[in-house]
Structures are given as structure tokens and as C-alpha cells.
Amino acid sequence: MVLAIGGPVALVGAVAAAGAALFVLFWRGTAVWFNVRQAFVAAAWKGAWLAQRVELGMSAVRWGEALEKVTQPLVAQVVRQSLGEDPDSLFIPGEYEGLRALRAPGYFVENEVTRQLRRKLAHIDYGTIAVCGPRGTGKTKLLEQCVKDADFGVLAQAPATYAPHDFLLSLSVRLCQEYVRDEGYDVPEFTRLSNVRRRLRRVTSAGARLTRWGFFAVPATALVALGLSESARSLYAQYADSLANQAGTQKDLIQAQVLELWKRHSVAGSVLAVVAGVAWWKARRTAWLPRLVGALWHFGSTPIGVGLALASILRDGLPTESADRFALSGG
Incomplete structure (x- = not known):
């Protein structure tokens, strides 16, 4: 770059300045000179390595050319001699040692x-x-x-498809067995549990889970039923007739709509029924409906329970006349 920009004079000046700087560093013996000297040594070794690589490449090329000139006719001659008098016949080797064994240890090539x-x-x-x-x-x-x-090793072939837990378990068992054999001991036989014991263990585990669940579920259900019994009876006595009338009315309306659709008097209703049926069938593989029911139960159970508790408290705290008025007003 210096030669291209300033010419030969600039190149000579740059070399002289670099030589003077190196001489000053050498004369003072600073750490900078030590680093520069190591860099020069590394560059010299790199140049020597590059020259050896070039020489090795040229030697490899010459050796390849010599092999091609000598080996090609020699191989063809050996093959012709092996075929015998009939060159069109099949080549049958004289011995099969090393060809039948895929993993013969005697033919391992370093x-x-x-x-x-x-x-x-x-x-x-x-x-x-x-x-x-x-x-x-x-x-x-x-x-x-x-x-x-x-000194000690275990070789295990992983199958194409396997359960990770089962494969690691079998690998650990085999590792322990090989280690016991390597130490000179006999491997003990594993005792498999019978089907009766496995089923009994499963039944015992399921019974323990059911007992724990019932220990909390039965008292909680009994307490909730006891607390809501009076409110449920009063609500049933007040609204049973009206709810029955409303259910009968809605049943008659639904029957009328179904008969109208069955007789094809409503085209829009028929189309909506078909769309609803197809959508309901496709919803069998989605989890939106259970999630929706779970969300409604999660967010709606608490307000409903609090409302029933407050209604029971207010009903018990009001006088009889006020309670009757509260019941008649629909509270």
C-alpha cells in the first residue's frame, strides 16, 4: 500500500522507520519488543508450515500421477489373471475369510x-x-x-422407537449387570412380580386416593347440603309452580318449532339446524366446550354460593312479616 501511494522512496522510508523503532525497542528491552519478537517467531513458523504444506501437496500430486500410471494397468492385469481363460465368466474368489464377517475384529483398520x-x-x-x-x-x-x-465399558443399541423411561431403566440395569460381572461376581436373578401383586398394588393405590378424596368430599358435601337445605326447601315451595309452568310453556314452544322444521315450513330454521348439527359434530375434537363449562363453574359458583348465604342470613334476620313480604316480592 505504501509503495502504491508514495512510490519506492516512501517504501524505503517506511522500512527504515520500522527498523529504527524495532532497534529502539530491542535496545530498551521492553515488553513490547518481547511480544513483537514472539510474533516474528510465529510468523516464521507459519511460513515454514505453509512451505511444507505446498511441498506435501506437490508430492501428493506426483505420487497420485505415478500410482495412476502404475496401478491401473497392474490391476487390470491381476483381474484378467484371476478370471482365467474365460474373461466373461464370474469372478469367484479363492477364499472368503473377512468377507462373511461384517464386524471381524481381526480386520479392524486404524x-x-x-x-x-x-x-x-x-x-x-x-x-x-x-x-x-x-x-x-x-x-x-x-x-x-x-x-x-x-477398562470398563458397555455398548447398547438404541432401538428405532422406544419409551425414554423404559430405555434408561433397561440401560441402567444392564450397566449394573456388566459391572457386577466385571468385578467377578454372579448377577442375581430378577424376581418379577406376579399379575396378582401388580393388580393388588394398583387397587391399593386407587383405594388410598379414593379414601383421601372421600375424607374431604363427604364432610364438605354434608355441610353444604345442611346449610342449603332450608333455603332450597323455601325456594322450591315458592317457585316450584311458576318454574313448572315456565318449563311447560318452553316445552310447548320447542315442540312447535321442531314440528315446524320437520314439516319444512321454516327454511331459515332448517339451515340453522343443519349448521348447528355440523358445528356440534366438529366440536367433538376441540376442548372449548369443557373449558367454557369449567370457566362458568369457576366464576359462577362463588357468586351463587355467596348470594345464597346472604339470602339465608337476611331471611333469618328479618321479622316474620318482613320475611313474608320479602318472599312475595321475589327476593
Whole structure:
């Protein structure tokens, strides 16, 4: 950049200034000179590494060309000799050792991946190392070899679909069994519980939950029923006839509407009935209706209960004449 901007004179001046600055730093022996010297050393090693990489690449290219010139005709010649006099026949090898066994330990080939994994295992005391690659590249064989070389190891194949709790439980059981065997002891046999014991345990658990629920539900229901009994009887005595009349009237109206729709006298009502039926059928897979009922019960039960309690208190606190007037007015 200095050469492009100021020319050769500026470049010579910049080099002279940099040399003078480095000499002053060297003469004074400051920490800056130490850092600069380490940077120069690193740059020299980087240059040497780059030169070696270039030389290695050129040697690899020459070696590849030599192999291609020598190996290609030699392989073709060996294949022709193996085929025999009839080159169009099938190639039948003379021995099958190593071809039938997919995971023969005697044919394990050390490569850079194996050495890298062993270095990682040697550098950590505990942790997780992921091994990934396409199918058939030797991931399982690599893990088997690492487990074989370790002081203690367990290799477990995870199924395609499994319940996490059950898989971890089986893995823990197998780990314990392998450790017991590794220590030279016999693994005890597991005793499975019979179906009767499992069902008895389930019944006992359900009975305990039901007992606890009843311990609170039965007294609460009895107290609420006792507190509302007098109010419920008085309300029933006052409004039973009017509610029965209203129910009969609404029943007659509904019957009339249903007969009108059945006789097709109301087109709009028929369309609304069809839409309502389809909407109700589609609502079977949604949770909006239970949520709505739960919300109404949650927000409506408290005001209703408070209102009934207040009505009972006011009714008990008023005189008889005032209570009668209160009842006649619909309070």
C-alpha cells in the first residue's frame, strides 16, 4: 500500500522507520519488543508450515500421477489373471475369510478417525462425544473397538422407537449387570412380580386416593347440603309452580318449532339446524366446550354460593312479616 501511494522512496522510508523503532525497542528491552519478537517467531513458523504444506501437496500430486500410471494397468492385469481363460465368466474368489464377517475384529483398520477419538477420550475424564456419519461407514465398529480398549465399558443399541423411561431403566440395569460381572461376581436373578401383586398394588393405590378424596368430599358435601337445605326447601315451595309452568310453556314452544322444521315450513330454521348439527359434530375434537363449562363453574359458583348465604342470613334476620313480604316480592 505504501509503495502504491508514495512510490519506492516512501517504501524505503517506511522500512527504515520500522527498523529504527524495532532497534529502539530491542535496545530498551521492553515488553513490547518481547511480544513483537514472539510474533516474528510465529510468523516464521507459519511460513515454514505453509512451505511444507505446498511441498506435501506437490508430492501428493506426483505420487497420485505415478500410482495412476502404475496401478491401473497392474490391476487390470491381476483381474484378467484371476478370471482365467474365460474373461466373461464370474469372478469367484479363492477364499472368503473377512468377507462373511461384517464386524471381524481381526480386520479392524486404524485410521485418523480412530486416533482422533482415542485422543479425545484420553483428554477428558467425563463428558459426551458424538460420532456421526453415513450408514455403513463403521460407526458401530469404532465404538465397539473403543469399548474393547477401555477398562470398563458397555455398548447398547438404541432401538428405532422406544419409551425414554423404559430405555434408561433397561440401560441402567444392564450397566449394573456388566459391572457386577466385571468385578467377578454372579448377577442375581430378577424376581418379577406376579399379575396378582401388580393388580393388588394398583387397587391399593386407587383405594388410598379414593379414601383421601372421600375424607374431604363427604364432610364438605354434608355441610353444604345442611346449610342449603332450608333455603332450597323455601325456594322450591315458592317457585316450584311458576318454574313448572315456565318449563311447560318452553316445552310447548320447542315442540312447535321442531314440528315446524320437520314439516319444512321454516327454511331459515332448517339451515340453522343443519349448521348447528355440523358445528356440534366438529366440536367433538376441540376442548372449548369443557373449558367454557369449567370457566362458568369457576366464576359462577362463588357468586351463587355467596348470594345464597346472604339470602339465608337476611331471611333469618328479618321479622316474620318482613320475611313474608320479602318472599312475595321475589327476593
